[in-house]
Amino acid sequence: MQPITVLHNLGVALAAANVDTDQLIPARFMKEPRSVGYGQFLLYDVRHDEHGTPDAEFILHRPKANNAEVMVSRRNFGAGSSREAAVYALVDYGFRCVVAPSFGDIFASNAVNNGLLPAVVEEEEAERLLAALGDAPADIYVDLEQQLIRVAEVQVSFSISPVWRTKLLNGWDDIDMTRQHAHTITEFAAHYSAQFPWTAAQPPESAIISKG
């Protein structure tokens, strides 16, 4: 995973609350292999009408929007479905960071697992950033070490869990980290199954029991 320290590129304002993962990527696109590139599906139904015609006014259709790396939005971003495809859509589009007052829990950990920074700011700070960005892609600066974001004259600080910050700064991957604990896990599993023997999944003798 590509580490993040500083992002200095274009940011876009998505001035809406509750941008859920169903909006970030509609379910019908999720049967595609990742290799097709999920960026094309990002916010598809929000930025196209029912005939698939792009809404020219939508922020992602503005000139230079395809160079944007940072998205600023309102509260409860990425709520809902656990679909990691929502993060793939953002990442494949080119985003490295989303800024919002709050995130869906599962979305935020999916983001970190894919090198996308979920930066939490106060609600008023989000409004200041949205106002500073306006309705066209604009310059934005995000510093993960200092935990601050700057757009023109507006500078705000953001929060992120220290564990996630370390992972993102180093581009670490969980599976590699965990495999270093393989021995501890084996010991735990033996102890656990002795203490809670019934948690072993015993296949049933008769397969079907219907109970109302």
Added chain:
Amino acid sequence: MSTPTTLFDKVWQAHEVHRSDSGQSLLWIDRHFVHEGSFHAFNKLAERALPVARPDLTFGIADHYVPTLARDLAGVADPKVRSMIEQLSQNTQQHGVTLFGLDDPRQGIVHVLGPEQGLTQPGMVMVCGDSHTATHGAFGSIAFGIGASEVAHVLATQTLWQSKPKVMRITVEGQLAEGITAKDVALTWIARLGADGARGYAIEYAGEAIRSLSMEARLTLCNLSIEGGGRCGMIAPDQTTFDYLRERPWSPKGDAFDQACAYWSTLYSDPGASFDLEVTLHADEIAPTVTWGVSPEEALPIDRAVPDPEQLSDPAKARQARDSLAYMGLTPGQKLTDIKIDRVFIGSCTNARIEDLRAAAAILAGHKSRVPGMVSPGSTLVKTQAEAEGLDRIFIDAGLEWRHSGCSMCVGMNGDLVASGERCASTTNRNFKGRQGPGARTHLMSPPMVAAAAVSGRLADVRTLTAGSDSSVQASGAH
């Protein structure tokens, strides 16, 4: 005496394999469910040439993409949908994982099947690449949804890194009145606290009203924890739980069951255990509730009117309401019972268990639905049971389609969609924009409320309907 401990902490502590310097815990996973959407995770595993660490604790379920018209893969028109179901079969077979596939008589939606088969048990930590995994917490387990990278991690290691959430308790005092369901309890607390009101918290549901809920109603309540932003939802196991689990296919048997039961009986929040947040509701404040907007927090008792943004003093709320009303095609201040519907859907892991179908059938019996609609049972076993009770006849006679089990119109991945601009009264869990199809308008409510909407052709108060109906309709409810 040891310090009073919450139910959540007891289960968490028993699963802590390791705690890192940064305070993250590596948790042991007792049950891991995978479905068609888990192909990304299996691909990640393949990239690293890793095996599934514990195929015996991993279970595959075909639900998200399965057809509901027939149990026949050849009849699936979209080759990509077919391939999703096939990939699950291949991946589970390759790794020696038990599969509840399309043609399995035990097939069902993962969160219906797990409890039904006795795979879900108290005191476990359970995960699945689906946010409604919180459902299984109804048994007193910690159960939560995870993303594809985490699914790959669990497949490879049978463990998961987690930061410990805060714990909140939602207590519902008193007894729920007739016609008020677990769905109404959930929509009420979510409307009150907001769709991110429980973000960062594990929820424990407690109180007299919760204790009185059946196992199935508890599953509905815990299922919706995620719609209020909760990491998971739990209910302390009790006699209701143990009775449900006895003799389930994968439940422990004989002495092992008694041994397990003795442990399960210790799983409750000790008196004096402290919670990071306490919320109390009174059962008599809870009315049949429906959503009017595009977030589960936009819910109101059925006898109310949708908001008028002009009357809202908070500009953020007014803006959100304006946007939601526009998407939903509603007039500010419109009475909920004046909202006409185009179709109904009874299904999903939230509300398609046998008790849900009975409750809906009780309202529909002897009536015609004024709109088209579909009933998709939560599992194939629920379907069989419903047919044995004659519920299928009630739905069909009312003019609704009786389908096979799957996620179906909850998410539309299999092609069961609400048309653009259509308004659907639905027993599902998400009224997000486009959730049931591009441009679809969803109103969430309980199964009896969907049935009431079906016979009225508009959103309706089930209480006024049952009050005026004859006793034969009531009797067929078989509660």
